[in-house]
Amino acid sequence: MGESVNLEKALEIIKKNMTSLIILALVVGSIAALITFFLIPPRYQAQTQILVSQSEEAENMNNQDIETSLQLIGTYSDIIQSPIVLESVINNLELDRSFSSLSDQVEVNNQEQSQVLSVTVTAESMAEAERIVNEIVGVFQEQVTGIMNVDNVSILSPPNLEADTEPVSPNPLINITVGTVFGLILGLVLAFSRAYFDKSVKNEEEVERHLDIPVVGSVSRIEE
Template sequence: MEETLNLEDILDVIKRNLIMIISLTLLFGALAAFATAFLMTPQYEAKTQILVSQAQESDAAVNNQNIQASLQLINTYRDIIKSPTVLDDVVANLDLEQTTSALSNQIAVSNQDQSQVVTVTVTDEVAENGEIIANEVATVFQEKVADVMSVDNVSILAPADIGENPSPVSPQPLINIAIGLILGALLGLGIAFLRAFLDKRVTTEEEMQKYLDLPVLGTVAKFDK
C-alpha cells in the first residue's frame, strides 16, 4: 500500500520534534548574531556624484545631440574611473597601502538610465578613508579624462560626505540573524522528517491498524522497575 503524508502526519512529526527544531533555530540564530558581532568587520560607504555634461548651446537640437553624446560616453567613463590610469594616481596621492587592483574592488560606479550623473561608491572599513578616497577618485578622474578623451565635460556635482555619525552598510545584524533562524528551522524540519521517514517501527495501536490492517486484540502495559 502506498504511503501518503497528510497534514495530520506533518503536524505530528513537527510536534514530536518541536524541542529539537526550536533548539536548532535558536542555536543558528545565536551563531549568526555572534558571527555578525565578532567575526564580521563593519564596512562603510562614501558616495560622490560626477556630472557628465556639454556646454550650453542656444540651438535645442544641438543641445539634445550633446546630451545623447554624453550619455553614450558614460559607459566609457565608468571604465576609466576604475582603470589604473586613475587609480594609480589615487594610490600614490593618498599613499595608500592597498594595490590598485584591491582599490578597484572597493569602488563601484553606477548611473541611472538616461542620467548624466555618475555615482562613485567607495566601500572601506574606515568611514573617513572611504570619503577621502571617493573624493580623490573624482578629482583625479576629472583631471585625467581631459587628457585621455580630449574633452572637458566632467564636473563634480556632489563631493562625498559621510556626516558626523556614519552607519555601516554591512554587516546587517537583523538580516543575518533572520537568515540564521530560518536556516536553523529548515535544518530542524529536515532532520525531523528524515527521522520520521527512516523510522519504520510500529509503536502505537493506531499505527498497527493503519500499516498492518489488523485488529488490536489487547495491549501489554508497561511497568516501571
C-alpha cells in the same frame, strides 16, 4: 484520502518535534547574530556625483551637446575604474591593496539618459571611504583632460561625512532572520528524515495503523 493522511502525519511529526525545532532555530539564529556582530567587519559607503557636460555654461548647451555627453558616460565610467586612475589613487593615498582589491570597492552607476555619474566606494570606515572617493574623483578629473582632451567634468555633490554614518553591511536583521529560518528548515529536515527512517512501532495505535488489524492485548514493560 492519502493526501489527508500524509498531511496529518506531517503535522504530527512537526508537533512531536516542535520543541527541538524552536531550539534549533534559536541556536542557529544566535550563531548568525554572533557572527554578524563579532566576526564580520562593518562596511561603510561614501558617494559622490560627477556631472558630464559639453559646455561650461548651461545656457549654451544644445541637444547635440547633451547627446555627446551621454555617449561619453560609458567611456568615463570605464576610465574611473581603469588602472590609470585606481593605481594612481593607491599610490597617492599609500593604500596597502592591489588594483583588483580597490576595484572591488568602487562602483560607478548612471541613470538612463542622465549626465550624472555616481561613484560609490565601500570601505571599513566612513572616513576611509570618503578619502578614497575624493581621491578617485580628483585623479579622474586630472586624467580625463589628458586622455580625452576635454574639460567637461565637474563634481556635482561631494561626499558628506556626516550624511550617513551607518554601515551598509552586515545587516543584522537579515542575517539573523536567515539564520533562524535556516535553523528551522534544518530542524524540519532532521525531523522528517528521522521519521522516515524510523521503522519501529512504539504503541498500539501505530500497530493498528500499519497492520490494519485490531490490538487484542499488550504486555507492559517490567521495570527491574
